[in-house]
Amino acid sequence: MLAIFASVAMISGANAQSSEKAFQLSFISPIGTNGTQANEIINDYSLNLLGGHSRGNNVLELGGLYNVNTSYTKGVQFAGLTNYSAKSEKAVQFAGITNIASDQDRGVQISGITNVTAKGNVAFQLSGILNVADKAGTQIGLINIADSVGGTSIGLINIVKKNGKKEFEIGFSDALHTYGSFKLGTDKFYTIFSAGVNYINQTDDLQYAVGLGFGKDIALKNNFATQIELLGYGLSEGQEFTSDLNMLTQLKVTGSKEFKSGVKVFAGPVLNMTVSKYQGEDGELIGSQLAPYTLFESNNGNVDLKGWIGFTFGIRY
Numbered sequence: 001m002l003a004i005f006a007s008v009a010m011i012s013g014a015n016a017q018s019s020e021k022a023f024q025l026s027f028i029s030p031i032g033t034n035g036t037q038a039n040e041i042i043n044d045y046s047l048n049l050l051g052g053h054s055r056g057n058n059v060l061e062l063g064g065l066y067n068v069n070t071s072y073t074k075g076v077q078f079a080g081l082t083n084y085s086a087k088s089e090k091a092v093q094f095a096g097i098t099n100i101a102s103d104q105d106r107g108v109q110i111s112g113i114t115n116v117t118a119k120g121n122v123a124f125q126l127s128g129i130l131n132v133a134d135k136a137g138t139q140i141g142l143i144n145i146a147d148s149v150g151g152t153s154i155g156l157i158n159i160v161k162k163n164g165k166k167e168f169e170i171g172f173s174d175a176l177h178t179y180g181s182f183k184l185g186t187d188k189f190y191t192i193f194s195a196g197v198n199y200i201n202q203t204d205d206l207q208y209a210v211g212l213g214f215g216k217d218i219a220l221k222n223n224f225a226t227q228i229e230l231l232g233y234g235l236s237e238g239q240e241f242t243s244d245l246n247m248l249t250q251l252k253v254t255g256s257k258e259f260k261s262g263v264k265v266f267a268g269p270v271l272n273m274t275v276s277k278y279q280g281e282d283g284e285l286i287g288s289q290l291a292p293y294t295l296f297e298s299n300n301g302n303v304d305l306k307g308w309i310g311f312t313f314g315i316r317y
Helices: 002-013 035-040
Strands: 019-028 041-063 066-073 076-079 082-089 092-095 098-105 108-111 114-126 130-140 143-149 157-160 165-173 178-185 190-198 207-219 224-235 246-258 264-276 296-299 304-316
Touching: 019 035, 035 041, 066 076, 076 082, 082 092, 082 114, 092 098, 098 108, 098 130, 157 178, 157 190, 165 264, 190 224, 207 246, 224 264, 246 304
Parallel strands: 019 041, 041 066, 041 076, 066 082, 076 092, 082 098, 092 108, 098 114, 108 114, 114 130, 130 143, 143 157
Antiparallel strands: 165 178, 165 304, 178 190, 190 207, 207 224, 224 246, 246 264, 264 304, 296 304
16 A cells, blocks of 8 residues: 555656645645645645655654655654655654655654665664664564664564674583574674473483573674573473473573684583473472472472573584
């Protein structure tokens, strides 16, 4: 729908000479004070009961459903569904569903579902699901995609094409004897998708773990770096996952060294805690049996906690 609005607006107004007005009131373009000339007029203020078109807006634009500006937007743009601007000049766009800017000059986009900037530099994007940008300052959403990011992308999936982190890790530890992790994002903030297996434990059964986490990579001198990571894993007991709460949480602080080949070696301590409501066949709370030893343990009859300090080491590439 927005593409149709934008296309009609740009075709009808592409060769028109613009004029400026202080205020526009429209029901839905061209039913409004600017009539069929709406695409040729730059407004300071616009109130579009359903939707409106204009060549540009300087201060404030409100749309019940949508707003379309075929040249530029300054100030603030609010829409119940969708905002479109050919260029956002330090503008702030708020929309219930989608904000779209073909070009950006350090604007802000906040939406319920999606923000899209085709080119230029957007200062900040916040959405419920997806942010897409050429150059971005900060992005916060479930999925963030950008060519480059000057600040931080915070979400479940963060894809940065230039200088982004796409790293695979194979590690060994006392908790998960062998695990693999994939890291996606930037050094400032990345998401960790991980899975592992424990094959030396009290029951002699394989124990599986599937987890998710977040981390930060801090560069030091001479290709050394340190990483701070927080992860949570769902655990099986034996070879089966149960409906009972049964998880491992980890706080890792590792140091790494990168070689010319791009391979990194790492090692460091890990603070581990299992949080479990796992019950035996008799209904008694026994908790997770993952811990090789415990520094502290608590069992109040509802939740079993076991904590210990362990280690990890491995390679990344």
